[in-house]
Amino acid sequence: MSFTVTIQNSAQQFGTNPGETILDAALRDNRIFPYGCRNGVCGACKCNLVSGAVDYGDYEEFTLTDEEKAEGKVLICQAIPLEDVTIDAEEVMTGQNIQIKMLPCRVGRMEQLSADVMRLFLTLPRTQEFNFIPGQYIDLLMKDGQRRSFSIANQPELTREEGLELHIRLVPGGHFTPRVFDAMKERDLLRLEGPFGTYFLQTDVDRPIIMVAGGTGFAPVKGLIEHAIAKDERYAIHLFWGARDEQDLYLDSLAGEWAARLANFRYTPVLSESTSTTWAGATGFAHEAVLASYDDFSGFDVYASGPPVMVDAVRDHLGDRGMSLDHFHFDSFEFAHES
Numbered sequence: 315m316s317f318t319v320t321i322q323n324s325a326q327q328f329g330t331n332p333g334e335t336i337l338d339a340a341l342r343d344n345r346i347f348p349y350g351c352r353n354g355v356c357g358a359c360k361c362n363l364v365s366g367a368v369d370y371g372d373y374e375e376f377t378l379t380d381e382e383k384a385e386g387k388v389l390i391c392q393a394i395p396l397e398d399v400t401i402d403a404e405e406v407m408t409g410q411n412i413q414i415k416m417l418p419c420r421v422g423r424m425e426q427l428s429a430d431v432m433r434l435f436l437t438l439p440r441t442q443e444f445n446f447i448p449g450q451y452i453d454l455l456m457k458d459g460q461r462r463s464f465s466i467a468n469q470p471e472l473t474r475e476e477g478l479e480l481h482i483r484l485v486p487g488g489h490f491t492p493r494v495f496d497a498m499k500e501r502d503l504l505r506l507e508g509p510f511g512t513y514f515l516q517t518d519v520d521r522p523i524i525m526v527a528g529g530t531g532f533a534p535v536k537g538l539i540e541h542a543i544a545k546d547e548r549y550a551i552h553l554f555w556g557a558r559d560e561q562d563l564y565l566d567s568l569a570g571e572w573a574a575r576l577a578n579f580r581y582t583p584v585l586s587e588s589t590s591t592t593w594a595g596a597t598g599f600a601h602e603a604v605l606a607s608y609d610d611f612s613g614f615d616v617y618a619s620g621p622p623v624m625v626d627a628v629r630d631h632l633g634d635r636g637m638s639l640d641h642f643h644f645d646s647f648e649f650a651h652e653s
Contacts, residue, residue, distance in 0.1 A: 317395040322402045336390040346406040354392040356646040363388045366399030421502045422477040427564035430484040435477035448537035452508030467533035469541040481533040513645040522550040528620025552580040556600025558587040601627040612636035619645040
């Protein structure tokens, strides 16, 4: 049975199909609410259910606690209406016409950036428009119905020329990534769906920006920064890139080039497991390097992308020093996100 979802603050409405989540219905109606993983894990889509009943779906208990459910919280990526509902959620205004599409694509170019990171460029059909906002991600669709999510690492203006850029880390025993390293070749045909996500720069603020990337969490950050450079946006940005050892900073020279060229850009690489006797940079975890660099985060916008444990550490520790959750933006790479 179909039901109606009402957005409390605007009184606007959209419909859901039988068995459809609130988020999927919203995206189908070209409405964007804050969201991330779409799997009930990251918690980015949590909002208030003002009225009506829902099937809460599958989710991690730490993401939506019983206490939060009692307070009326729901995860709209999992919640399926059982009747007409009203939600208290803020729409994300992008100023752009972003439509989710399912498209064929070809592997245009492959470049191994490190022992376990492959850069793919996916060529899209020239007859199709594919608009996205830097920081968003796509799903690659597999023949068995499974899908894997990967952040887009370049800016929209370059996709016609070079294709969509993805950074894919090898997950031993994974369902998809071993194929990328062992069997995939240029001109292979794939299918994708997207774009998804709300991890993009907030352009209506002038606060300085801290970006924290872990591993291939550098991919969406690269897209954000290069787009800002191309648009001549003079944001003050301090990038912290956390990795295990030097080889995992697979585009370290690019980040160093930004720091040398841009007056308002700083770059701090951080290694957690380095055995090098020549490494003179920061060591430990990325959030620790951020905490060592600043005392008060109340005046910053903070962007974090990478493993959930890193994203959680950034949110918790910087929050303890004044960071507003309204100024915290994240893309949490769950295991299935890139395996």
